[in-house]
Amino acid sequence: MQRLPLILFIAFELCYYLLIVQTGVAEYFGSNIYTMAPLPVGGIIGSLMAYYIKTSDSNKIKLFLVLQLFMSFFYPDFNFLELLILGISVGAMAPLIINELKKANEIQLGMALAISYVVGTFLFNYDVENRIYLAIGFTCIVLICSFLLDFKDQKEFEIKQELQNYSLFVMSLWVYLDSTLFETLSRDINISIWRNGYSFEIAIFHIIGLVAALFIKIEKNQKELLIVLLFALSYLFYFLQEGLVLSIIYPFVISFYNIVILQTLLKKDLKSLAINMVFIGWIASGAGLFTALENLILFVPLVFLISLIKILISQQITTQVSKKEKQNYVQNI
Numbered sequence: 001m002q003r004l005p006l007i008l009f010i011a012f013e014l015c016y017y018l019l020i021v022q023t024g025v026a027e028y029f030g031s032n033i034y035t036m037a038p039l040p041v042g043g044i045i046g047s048l049m050a051y052y053i054k055t056s057d058s059n060k061i062k063l064f065l066v067l068q069l070f071m072s073f074f075y076p077d078f079n080f081l082e083l084l085i086l087g088i089s090v091g092a093m094a095p096l097i098i099n100e101l102k103k104a105n106e107i108q109l110g111m112a113l114a115i116s117y118v119v120g121t122f123l124f125n126y127d128v129e130n131r132i133y134l135a136i137g138f139t140c141i142v143l144i145c146s147f148l149l150d151f152k153d154q155k156e157f158e159i160k161q162e163l164q165n166y167s168l169f170v171m172s173l174w175v176y177l178d179s180t181l182f183e184t185l186s187r188d189i190n191i192s193i194w195r196n197g198y199s200f201e202i203a204i205f206h207i208i209g210l211v212a213a214l215f216i217k218i219e220k221n222q223k224e225l226l227i228v229l230l231f232a233l234s235y236l237f238y239f240l241q242e243g244l245v246l247s248i249i250y251p252f253v254i255s256f257y258n259i260v261i262l263q264t265l266l267k268k269d270l271k272s273l274a275i276n277m278v279f280i281g282w283i284a285s286g287a288g289l290f291t292a293l294e295n296l297i298l299f300v301p302l303v304f305l306i307s308l309i310k311i312l313i314s315q316q317i318t319t320q321v322s323k324k325e326k327q328n329y330v331q332n333i
Contacts, residue, residue, distance in 0.1 A: 008115075017094075018120040047282070175284040181288075225311050
């Protein structure tokens with residue numbers, strides 16, 4: 001019973017980010033990156049405040065959720081200061097949520113993400129200007145759940161396989177690729193998969209991606225290569241305007257790489273989480289939004305080339321290190 005509040009706490013805060021911050025605010029302001037600038041700036045400030053405010057995690061979470069709830073009443077017509085404050089509240093919640101995820105296990109993590117993706121998918125077409133009720137409702141659910149969490153529970157994240165560490169550069173790269181394609185797709189009237197009747201396929205393959213990431217065991221470099229290749233296929237089918245195939249591959253890779261990122265972040269303390277979220281949650285996603293709005297998506301294949309070169313170099317280094325370790329082992333024998 002204790003885990004249900006944790007699952008809902010995570011799921012509906014993610015729903016708030018997906019439907020209110022990432023799509024609601026952006027669409028309402030016509031994707032004007034200069035008008036929306038206070039939001040990511042506030043997000044960066046909030047992520048750092050999550051660590052530097054010296055009080056308990058319980059107090060921090062309740063403080064920023066109350067702030068988020070207060071700002072939700074002003075949705076969607078935010079002014080400069082209100083966007084900044086909204087960014088602070090959401091930005092602070094990101095590292096705090098991941099820190100709470102350390103108390104969950106694989107199944108609970110998967111359930112929380114599944115709820116957020118399914119709800120976000122089926123409510124994607126909900127009228128942007130009328131999402132104030134969603135904003136208030138989601139925040140109320142999260143706030144209520146925060147009073148039911150056991151903040152004394154220091155149980156570490158349970159995982160059946162060894163957690164793999166990925167560099168901040170690689171994780172930021174994945175978020176950039178995702179953000180660029182998502183922001184492009186959500187504004188494309190010809191192949192917006194969420195508006196073209198593919199909601200069921202999207203929801204199903206989000207869940208399949210979660211299951212695959214949690215339970216399929218592959219080596220780190222292979223997983224890294226797989227994610228890049230799946231993103232490359234997603235972009236390919238976007239350029240080919242193949243909505244059905246895109247609605248299968250793209251949700252799968254979103255779920256897959258998000259689990260991989262979370263499994264890396266769960267090993268970090270709150271300070272490291274705050275710093276990582278600045279780059280992953282705001283700078284990388286902001287760069288993706290800029291790329292989409294400036295119609296620079298045709299240059300993204302260069303990013304894939306750089307990524308592939310980086311992966312191949314890493315694999316070569318890993319192979320050389322393994323050979324050297326084997327040689328040393330034989331010599332010691």
